[in-house]
Amino acid sequence: MTAVRMDGVATAAAVKSELVDRIAALKARGVFPGLGTLLVGTDPGSLSYVAGKHRDSVELGIESIRVDLPATATEDEVRAAIVALNDDPAVTGYIIQLPLPAGIDENAMLELMDPAKDADGLHPMNLGRLVLGVSGELDSPLPCTPAGLVEMLQRYGVPIAGRRVVVIGRGLTVGRPLGLLLTRKGLDATVTLAHSRTVDLADEVRRADIVVAAVGVPGLVKADWVKPGAAVLDVGITRRVNEVTGKAKLIGDVDPEVAEVAGFLSPVPGGVGPMTRAMLMANVVAAAERL
Known part of the structure; x- marks a missing residue:
């Protein structure tokens, strides 16, 4: 595969x-x-x-x-x-x-x-509206990276409703709001929010239909962690500078060998980053439409 x-x-x-x-x-x-x-x-x-x-x-x-x-x-x-x-x-x-x-x-x-x-x-009022399940373009903005992740899953036809999702990382910009977004009515995922203190992280990931890695640890998610056919979205970005050339390279949280096991995989670079920027533009346009 x-x-x-x-x-x-x-x-x-x-x-x-x-x-x-x-x-x-x-x-x-x-x-x-x-x-x-x-x-x-x-x-x-x-x-x-x-x-x-x-x-x-x-x-x-x-x-x-x-x-x-x-x-x-x-x-x-x-x-x-x-x-x-x-x-x-x-x-x-x-x-x-x-x-x-x-x-x-x-x-x-x-x-x-x-x-x-x-x-x-990310304003507390807008995050509060996300908690209440009433945020969205017509009301208030959704955080850009979580919104971009959901948009990508939907456009690639990845089922979300009822599926097990493991989000690795509990940061303000990705992990916490993504868990709230995926569990709201209409998306209806079952979400586990994992982090550095999670026991047996690999076992949690193996049960997931969708994996989101957002911790900034290069190569954290290994191929033998991933359920065959799962969708894996790599949000982690580590900037590594080549000591000889001085050029920087972006490295994700997902080991490249995961591509041989997963059903869907977002790369780094060229995956979630452009989607985050696109959703930012959508939020700016929606804010203007509310004027």
Whole structure:
């Protein structure tokens, strides 16, 4: 068996193409979607992510508003930048690129955002709506990576309802919200949220119909962990620099040999990453539609 490659680039392109008509309709009534980003510091990964998001916005004709602060920025300076983004009418949705430098309270910064402009779905009010099962494009944004994972599963025809899902990682941006999303009515999965303290992790994974690895441990999920035919989605990203060439390579949490066992496999790179950005664009457009 060789897994079907879940092409995030092609799937994201399909999602973005469907946004074109919605953006045109907004502009026809004088509403111009605008993506804002707040980046603090010069982390290479964060710089790359933010640049990619703005490339996507320009490609779609979404206004692009970028705010970059040095790593030495104080919490007061970050607060001021967030308030400015809240007040900027050109910004219909924005993100705070995480992680923030040490010493800055990420939760406090997220709480300061205007929930209506929260394009990542990470404001406590929007996460609360996810808990209540009432979030979505027409109400409030879903977190981008979980929404992108579900979109990819659905577009590849992977059954979700009633299936066993193991999510490895309990982080705010992927694991916790993904578990909530997959168990809501209409998706109806049975989800186990695994983490570093999980006993017999391999045994948990072997029982799963869908596996999501999101911990940033290269090659963690081995081929003999995976049920034959399972769908495996790799969210983990580790940036490894070649000491000779100086070039960075992205490595996922899933061992390449899993491709010989799984039914579906999302690669790194080219899998979940493009889908996360596509869902961000969808959140920005949906925020403009709610105006």
